[in-house]
Amino acid sequence: MPDLSGKVAIVTGCASGIGAATLKRLIADGARILGTDIDAAAGAALCEEAGARFAVQDVSDRALWNGVVREAIEAFGRLDILVNNAGIVTGASIGDVDDDTWDRVIAVNLTGTMAGCRAAIAAMKDNPGGASGAIINIASTTAMAPLPTDVGYSASKGAVRVMSKSVATWCAQQGYAIRCNTVIPGATETGILNAAEEVTPGLKAAVAATSPMKRLADPAETAAAIAFLASDECPFMTGAEMLVDGGALSIHPGF
Numbered sequence: 001m002p003d004l005s006g007k008v009a010i011v012t013g014c015a016s017g018i019g020a021a022t023l024k025r026l027i028a029d030g031a032r033i034l035g036t037d038i039d040a041a042a043g044a045a046l047c048e049e050a051g052a053r054f055a056v057q058d059v060s061d062r063a064l065w066n067g068v069v070r071e072a073i074e075a076f077g078r079l080d081i082l083v084n085n086a087g088i089v090t091g092a093s094i095g096d097v098d099d100d101t102w103d104r105v106i107a108v109n110l111t112g113t114m115a116g117c118r119a120a121i122a123a124m125k126d127n128p129g130g131a132s133g134a135i136i137n138i139a140s141t142t143a144m145a146p147l148p149t150d151v152g153y154s155a156s157k158g159a160v161r162v163m164s165k166s167v168a169t170w171c172a173q174q175g176y177a178i179r180c181n182t183v184i185p186g187a188t189e190t191g192i193l194n195a196a197e198e199v200t201p202g203l204k205a206a207v208a209a210t211s212p213m214k215r216l217a218d219p220a221e222t223a224a225a226i227a228f229l230a231s232d233e234c235p236f237m238t239g240a241e242m243l244v245d246g247g248a249l250s251i252h253p254g255f
């Protein structure tokens with residue numbers, strides 16, 4: 001198991017799904033956590049149960065990010081890990097997406113992730129003992145195999161992949177030991193997939209049936225990959241991507 005003892009983490013979108021599983025996993029590995037979510041009631045309840053601190057946050061509100069980072073540092077003295085996990089789907093194709101829907105999904109999934117990276121790096125570079133940290137951004141297999149039914153979600157996740165590499169290489173060039181990597185989940189049994197199922201009934205069963213493993217992911221499996229990237233196990237790994245998709249993107253479409 002990765003050793004995260006002594007480390008301090010922020011996990012966004014911690015109230016549900018992959019975020020909740022990640023928060024629990026990082027605590028089990030020894031980290032102290034500030035969990036954040038736009039859903040105050042569910043986020044606070046989850047954090048209280050898990051033994052984490054909680055803050056209400058809309059990740060798309062750039063003005064809030066420095067305060068969230070400051071809260072983690074005031075509570076725990078440093079910031080080692082940021083998991084940019086919060087995300088939304090829209091169910092809108094290029095045929096019917098309206099401006100507000102497009103702006104919102106880009107604001108949450110892409111701008112929120114950028115603002116998190118920016119605020120975290122500004123703090124991580126001043127960590128006691130020198131600039132250090134690990135940022136894990138959550139993309140999606142839709143970044144490589146986009147959904148015709150969700151143009152904004154697919155575009156936002158594609159942009160998160162590329163942005164993470166820019167963040168990673170800039171930090172490396174500054175001489176900071178701050179890594180930025182991307183986890184790319186496939187279909188995972190969470191609230192977001194249930195929302196997608198409402199737009200496209202039968203989606204979950206269809207995705208599971210075409211997956212090489214014939215099933216959806218458990219959020220704890222994605223959290224395990226995040227915990228590895230959050231740890232010091234491989235300090236040379238930055239700008240990298242970890243697929244947690246049960247092999248879904250690794251098979252010829254004819255099979």
Ligand SMILES: NC(=O)c1ccc[n+]([C@@H]2O[C@H](COP(=O)([O-])OP(=O)(O)OC[C@H]3O[C@@H](n4cnc5c(N)ncnc54)[C@H](O)[C@@H]3O)[C@@H](O)[C@H]2O)c1
Binds near residue numbers: 039
């Ligand atoms: N479930 C999947 O199949 C799947 C696949 C690939 C990628 N992902 C990605 O995993 C991440 C987590 O999603 P999930 O599947 O756990 O979904 P989820 O809906 O269960 O959890 C998302 C959480 O983010 C929170 N959130 C939404 N908007 C927010 C905002 N503006 N600010 C702060 N918090 C906000 C929600 O309240 C919720 O708690 C997302 O980035 C998603 O795109 C999920």
